[in-house]
Amino acid sequence: MPTPWRIILGLLAVLACSPASAAESDVCIIAHLDVPIDELSRGSILDFYTGDIRQWSDGSPVVLFDQEDNDTVRDRFFSFLGKSSSRMRTLWMKRMLAGEGEPPATYGGDSAMVAAVASTPSAIGFAQRSAVTDDVKVLLVIPEREP
Amino acid sequence: MRRNNQHLLRLLLTGLLIAGPAYLTLAPSAEAQRHAAPLRIFGYFQSQFYHQEWLGGGGDQNSFQLQQLNLMLQKDLARRWTAFVNFEVVNNFSSFRDWGSFNLEEAWIRWRFDNRLSLRLGLQIPTFNNLNTIKNRTPVIPYIIRPLPYERSFEEFIRIDEYIPQQAYVQAFGWLPIGSAKIDYAAYLGNSANINEDSDLGQTGIDTTDLLLFGGRIGMRWGDFKAGASITYDEYVLGNSVAIIEMEPEQPSTNKVPRLRLGGDLSFRLGPIFSENEIINVRYDESGPVSDLDILFYYLTLGVATDEGVQVYASYWRTDESLVTDIEDLDLTLDIYGLGIVVPVSGAFFYKAQYARVEQEFKPDVNGVTSQAINYFSMAISVSF
Numbered sequence: 337m338p339t340p341w342r343i344i345l346g347l348l349a350v351l352a353c354s355p356a357s358a359a360e361s362d363v364c365i366i367a368h369l370d371v372p373i374d375e376l377s378r379g380s381i382l383d384f385y386t387g388d389i390r391q392w393s394d395g396s397p398v399v400l401f402d403q404e405d406n407d408t409v410r411d412r413f414f415s416f417l418g419k420s421s422s423r424m425r426t427l428w429m430k431r432m433l434a435g436e437g438e439p440p441a442t443y444g445g446d447s448a449m450v451a452a453v454a455s456t457p458s459a460i461g462f463a464q465r466s467a468v469t470d471d472v473k474v475l476l477v478i479p480e481r482e483p
Numbered sequence: 484m485r486r487n488n489q490h491l492l493r494l495l496l497t498g499l500l501i502a503g504p505a506y507l508t509l510a511p512s513a514e515a516q517r518h519a520a521p522l523r524i525f526g527y528f529q530s531q532f533y534h535q536e537w538l539g540g541g542g543d544q545n546s547f548q549l550q551q552l553n554l555m556l557q558k559d560l561a562r563r564w565t566a567f568v569n570f571e572v573v574n575n576f577s578s579f580r581d582w583g584s585f586n587l588e589e590a591w592i593r594w595r596f597d598n599r600l601s602l603r604l605g606l607q608i609p610t611f612n613n614l615n616t617i618k619n620r621t622p623v624i625p626y627i628i629r630p631l632p633y634e635r636s637f638e639e640f641i642r643i644d645e646y647i648p649q650q651a652y653v654q655a656f657g658w659l660p661i662g663s664a665k666i667d668y669a670a671y672l673g674n675s676a677n678i679n680e681d682s683d684l685g686q687t688g689i690d691t692t693d694l695l696l697f698g699g700r701i702g703m704r705w706g707d708f709k710a711g712a713s714i715t716y717d718e719y720v721l722g723n724s725v726a727i728i729e730m731e732p733e734q735p736s737t738n739k740v741p742r743l744r745l746g747g748d749l750s751f752r753l754g755p756i757f758s759e760n761e762i763i764n765v766r767y768d769e770s771g772p773v774s775d776l777d778i779l780f781y782y783l784t785l786g787v788a789t790d791e792g793v794q795v796y797a798s799y800w801r802t803d804e805s806l807v808t809d810i811e812d813l814d815l816t817l818d819i820y821g822l823g824i825v826v827p828v829s830g831a832f833f834y835k836a837q838y839a840r841v842e843q844e845f846k847p848d849v850n851g852v853t854s855q856a857i858n859y860f861s862m863a864i865s866v867s868f
Binding site for chain 1: 523525527553555557562565567569589591593595597598616617620622623658663665788790791792827830831867
């Protein structure tokens with residue numbers, strides 16, 4: 337292989353493994369700026385998304401957002417929670433049919449999710465870090481490669 | 484002492500029924516009033532085709548059936564309050580043809596403080612074991628024919644009311660964290676078994692005694708592991724129109740037969756493997772005129788679920804009813820071996836198929852026959868909307 341191509345490929349490999357690149361594809365759990373906490377554990381996020389906990393610590397109702405099906409960010413988010421998306425759908429349907437609440441509203445794409453969370457008090461959602469702005473609070477980061 | 488306790492309970496119940504709506508009327512938040520929540524209408528139905536063959540010969544059957552349709556309405560009335568109504572139609576309901584039934588299953592209002600305490604007032608399905616509150620939510624359970632005491636479409640020939648409490652009117656429930664586990668609880672009050680079903684005798688659907696049904700469940704969840712124990716207590720008054728009394732027509736109407744239902748449930752997921760298991764034992768006080776009456780039911784389900792939501796399972800159910808009286812001994816056992824599959828077409832539409840082999844043994848004999856077996860094949864669509 338000619339030397340210039342080796343240099344280019346080497347540079348690409350370095351870029352792909354750099355912290356900045358990994359950070360861009362991290363999935364962030366984001367919330368509206370008014371929520372009364374600054375970080376969340378995996379267990380608490382699972383409690384929110386399964387409906388076990390429906391209020392923030394100040395008593396305001398948690399508003400859940402979801403991304404549309406077949407989204408890799410969505411798959412990574414639910415995989416982090418230890419649930420498949422079909423399992424989550426069943427859990428939400430159980431809740432709805434038991435009269436205990438609707439499934440989360442869905443948004444197509446990270447930018448739409450960030451905009452929805454930013455404009456909805458008490459909202460929580462998830463998006464790729466590259467789309468996250470200062471209009472939302474980052475509560476937890478799921479690294480691209482979990483340990 | 485017992486009478487005083489019942490009086491106290493009635494006062495508490497009355498207080499809750501009055502104070503709840505009063506609080507709702509007087510204290511909804513200003514924000515809730517400004518942004519009235521919409522009325523949500525949703526539901527589901529399950530329609531099946533089945534083939535049933537009697538292994539002793541004769542009586543084979545093919546039939547389509549709209550097994551069940553539920554229509555639900557929900558409205559959030561204020562920040563902590565929601566109202567819910569659930570209508571249920573079973574077995575190709577037609578009032579014109581006198582088929583099936585149409586039921587008001589639930590109509591309740593729920594006040595939620597937080598995860599530790601919620602209170603429901605009004606007609607509701609009480610918490611008992613794992614399946615009772617979701618037994619009729621066909622899109623979220625894998626079965627076409629449910630474990631028998633939960634199968635509403637068999638109500639015409641199985642006394643499902645004996646096994647499981649069907650209705651309550653006041654229920655407190657919630658969960659408490661203990662380390663990484665959650666302790667679930669539910670406690671409820673409802674009517675006793677003495678419901679008037681004869682309009683010639685007065686208002687139907689009401690408890691004709693001053694007795695109540697008391698019940699509850701305590702359980703634990705830890706990750707995908709869930710277990711619990713359930714109990715209900717009520718009393719039959721002999722002379723009312725229930726099955727036990729028909730066995731003892733000579734007993735004075737003031738005699739009471741205490742009934743205790745005990746339940747246990749265990750369900751878990753281990754990777755793709757899931758399992759659901761329950762046991763129910765119904766006991767009657769044997770010091771009274773019914774010398775021995777026992778009902779036992781249990782089911783075991785073991786299956787595999789894929790990430791896409793396909794489920795394949797095998798199950799075994801058993802019911803055992805025995806009644807010993809001065810007049811005669813009755814015994815009925817049912818062993819049911821089943822296989823099933825669920826394939827989701829979308830998040831709201833599922834194909835289901837199920838095979839069940841039913842083996843019955845009974846005493847006394849019917850025309851010299853003491854056992855029979857049935858093969859049951861079924862396919863269904865289950866749709867939520």
